[in-house]
Amino acid sequence: MNAFRRRIIQSLNNETLQTALDNNTERRLKGKALAFESIPDWRERRQRAHNIRAEVIEHLDDYLHQFIANTQANGIIVHKAKDAAEAINLVLEITKSITNYQSPIPLIAKSKSMVSEEIELNHALEKEGIRVVETDLGEYIVQLRRERPSHIITPAAHLTRQQVGNLFHEKLGIPYTEDIPTLTATARKVLREVFLTADVGLSGVNFGVAETGALCIVTNEGNGRMVTTLPKTYIALMGMERLVPNLDDLALMLSLLPRSATGQKLAVYTQLLHKPLPNQTRHLIVLDNGRSKIRNSLLKESLYCIRCGACLNACPVFRELGGHAYVGRDLSIAPYPGPIGSVVSPGLFGENYVHLAQASSLCGACKEACPVDIDLPKLLTRVRAGQSPSPFGRGARGEGAGLTWSTKLFLKIYTRLATQPKLFALSQKFASLTSHLLSPRSEWMRLPAFTGWGYSKDLPRFAGKTFREGFRKSGTVNREFPPQNETVGQPANIPTFQPPNLIVQFTAELSALSGSVYQTDDPTQSIIEFLLARNVRKIYLEPDTLDETLLTEIGIEYTHAPDPGIAVGVTKAWVGLADTGVRVGGG
Incomplete structure (x- = not known):
């Protein structure tokens, strides 16, 4: 029996793992279904997203050239790495070029990055005497356990709260507890010191915007903002395929990514990074590492992936095994598990992972779940047929790849x-x-x-x-059947898509978040009435928002400077997002 089959049997017999996987899957699938209810045109969005990704991969050289030029114009230093070794060396060179570390050992505060898992960056940096601390909570948990993430979105999906409680008791010295707020507060206390003393911040990139050179980073815990702003040196790692042409296309992807990944209508934090902050240096490492070979193969559609993890949550095989069962012939755990990992891993890492494509029933659940409509069953059969490219330049492998x-x-x-x-x-x-x-x-x-x-x-x-x-x-052989009508009418009961009333939708979403919406033709007068009714006499006011003369006349003081003693602030909003109830812009 080979290593892969042994790991499968171990996973199926692990009752604790099965409980953790079932709980994670149930939450993700329910959340996703609920989140997509708010965009009834999701099928049309999905097809548009597929077309955008296809366009980018087809003309990747052009978009990459445009993106790098605009990123450099923004003041970010761009490096290109052909493989894992080059990317690791670039991170080492940047880190070692810092002359005044805050502590005797260089410290890197790291936000989530699947590319760093792909190139095994943490291990390489630690061998060089550099301390690396994961600041995403799930990543921090698996780092304490010296494990790989088991899921590309929820790294600790294979663990129960009891296991995390035992881990924090053993590693962080707190009394054993299963209380999630207590565990979270403990991690926050430890990581806060890491943020404040880190010499380098490092993160992945969800999307690069070719039109503006912006780096888009999507997180839920706020650690992304910390690692990109507090350290004086920031490094971003990005796969060369993670591009969108413009901000409109980015908005489309951001309407699909969080819904598919975590069942949220919008991620808690969405950053667009442009020029470095004052006294800060920003670097971007754009990694190939086999992507060019995949792009020129029959598996190039796999590069459309936006790393949402929806195919993992939908896959009946992954839901029973978890990510750590996806092992190579040398017992190494694949950085990318599940359906998408079974396709890209042979192209990125070689024959060591080619057998993973056999771990699929080809039921099509992964294709149905994919927000960019990647035909994963077709790609899995191509890997099985030996049509995955070798990262070492030997061409496609033989038919029946991965079979005993x-x-x-x-x-x-x-x-x-x-x-x-x-x-x-x-x-x-x-x-x-x-x-x-x-x-x-x-x-x-x-x-x-x-x-x-x-x-x-x-x-x-x-x-x-x-x-x-x-x-x-049965006697039905050669039986004649009456001819069918050649013209089939359109059934009258098929509903057509009706665009929602955006004001009504925005009001409902904001109300669900405990907010209130007031419709008025005179914003200044309505806000004054609101303030006077609550006896508010001093406010923070964003410039050019209200008639300041009128405020002074009725005795309401205002300031444009932040003041923690002020209870009410008045700001502008550039736009409201109807499907989430979120406003964009203002102070």
Whole structure:
């Protein structure tokens, strides 16, 4: 039995893991379904997103050139890395170029980055005497356990709160507790010191905007803002394919990404990074690491991926195994598990992971879940057929990649029988007789476990009479059927998409967030009435928002400077997002 099958059996027999996986999946799927209810045109958005990603990958060289030029114009230093070794060396060079560390050992505060997992950055930096601390809570938990993330969005999805409680008791010295707010507060206290003393901040990039050179970073915990603003040196790691042409396309992706990833209508923090802050240096490392070869192969559609993890949550195989079961021949855990990982891993890392494509029922759940409509079942079959490119330049692998010799032998025998009708009919009779002899009292027969297919599975007995025999005896052969109408009308009961009333939708969403909406033709007068009714006499006022002369006349003081003693602030909003109830702009 190979390492992959052993890991599968271990995962299936681990009751704690099964509980954690079930809880995580249930939350994600329910949240996703609820979040997508607010955008009834999601299918049309999904197709638009697919087309945008296809356009970017098809003309990647042009978009990459535009993006790098605009990013450099913004004052960010851009580096290109052809492989993991170059990317690691660039991070080392940047870190070691700092002359005044805040502590004897250089400290990197790191926000979530799947690219860093891909190139095994943490391990390489620690070997060079550099301390790296993950500041995403899930990533911090698995770092304390010295593990890889088990999911590309929820790194600690394989753990229960009891396991985390034991971990924090052992590693951080707190009394054992399962209380999530207490565990979170403990991590926050530890990480706050990391943010304040870090020499370098490092994060991934969700999207690069070619039109403006902006780096878009989406997080839920605020650690992304800390690592990009507090340290004097900031490094962003980005796969070369993670581009969108313009801000309109980015807005579309941001309407799909959080809904698919975490079941949120909008992520808590969405940053657009442009020029460095005063006294700060910003670097961007754009990584190839096999992506160019994938782009020029039959698997290039896999580069459309926006790393939402929806295919993992939908996959019946991943939901039973978890990410740590996706191991290579050398027992190393694949950085990218699940359906998308089973496609990209052979192209990025070589034959060590080519067998992962066999861990799929090809049910299509991953394709249905994908917000950019990647045809993952088709790509998985291409990997199985040996059509994944080698990152080492040897071209596509042989047909049946990842299969054991016994499975290949069985499939060859089956192919021979299935292509010769007489032999196939004879084999059906033999299979029926054998199955009835092996299982005379049950409609099911158990396959030997050594086959791999027989572990925890039963197979129905072969029927005594084949479908062809039954069909011939039914008398329907050569039966004439009445002709069908060639013109089929459009059913009248199919609903057409009606765009929502945006004001009504925005009001409902903001109300759900405990906010209030007032519609008025005279904002200044309405706000004055609001303030006087609550006896508010001093406010923070964003410049050019209200008639300041009128405020002075009625005795309301205002200031344009932040003041913690002021209870009410009045700001502008550039735009309101109807599907989330969020306002953009203002103070």
